[in-house]
Amino acid sequence: MEQGKQQLLCAAGIDVEEALGRFMGNEALLLKFLLRFPGDDTFSRLRQAMEARDTTRAFEAAHTLKGVVGNLSMKELHGRLVPLVEALRAGDADAAAENWPALEAAYGKTLAALERIT
């Protein structure tokens, strides 16, 4: 991967080396899923469920998102998702809400980095 792109992604908390390893060095395949990430509706489903304080649906969305984020080695975003998923798993809407702003910020940062590499 180009040096510049890799630095941009790393700055947004994405461990590009690790992600490439998971895709067996298949850069095209990794990029395909990285660039698809902004269009994925899981995050907006999560936001709607959080606004409705529906912990069940929010948990499902957060869980799915955590899986994708983990696969793409988005370390910062993953770190923000873990406490949210656990709060939702416990059905604790307040604790989940406390974690929301930091997650939203990390998500925005990730999306901005992805936009710059396209």
Added chain:
Amino acid sequence: MYDSGENTLLIVDDEEINRAILANLFESEYKIIQAEDGQAGLEAIQTYGEELSAILLDVVMPRLSGMELLRQLSRQGLTTRVPIFLITADVGGATMQEAYGLGVMDVIFKPVVPYVVQRRVNSVVELFCARRRLGAEVERQRDQLLFQTQQLAEMGMGMVEALSTAIEFRSDESGEHVRRIHDITCHLLRTTPLGEGLPDDQISLIGVGAITHDVGKISIPDAVLNKRGRLTPEEYELMKTHTIKGAELLSKIPQMREHSAYHYAYDIALHHHERWDGGGYPHHLVGNETPIWTQIVALADVYDALVSKRCYKDALAADVALEMIRTGQCGVFNPDLLACFQQAEPYLRSFYRTAKGA
């Protein structure tokens, strides 16, 4: 299948990125089949069955969850034939325990670490392949053993027949006598009510016993065995001992004693000169004290002696022989046996025509 040369891997996961990562990881070594939820996974398993080398199974999926699919496969016993790996983001201890209990080979956590998944999956697939190969090898060897056992049994039979025929040659009889006694005995047991309740393999063993009925004659001196005139009372007594000597001889051959035909052969050698009214020898058994199969051999022996040329007599016509037997000139036989014999007799004549023609 294990010998098709190509390994097939089924990936069941509702997330495309998960399937893509696993497919990318294994596509150089396996033919990859993907299913996007448990239901599609079940359908793929029904299509490919045991052609699958392994199944990688996600847990949380719509329609049919990984655990529910696993429970179904476990009930069908598939988990022992195809290795299943649970690939999951986070499992509680209880889920993991149930999964192992249902027969998964391993639980692998997402996000996956490539070389860990590869190593774990490949070594289990190799193990299952080796197990199938060994199973096939054991089966092949068992077939071979069965074949060799059968060959040995046939060779043993050949030896018994050769020995019996050799003994008969001493008394100027052709080897056809034992063959015919065998054929007549088996024919009566297979085609008349006399053999009712006797399975075919037992009838074959009785046939073996019929072949050795006269082995005791080996102990009778040539002068008596081949005497052209009438035997003196002393000579006759000596001649009669061929029954006891025959049984004794058979009991002294360990291979014979362990043969499944032994108890038939022993009784036939000993009692094939007994008669229905107790007028036979050596034990003067009466009626069904002599087993039916030995009674049949006794009758076949008499009939064959009458219609064949012997050193002391010419061959008689079949009608004459039958009449002599019916009227008790060769001792008294079981009336039921006589009735069956009389019915079958016209067919028995064909054994002789073939023998002469040959």
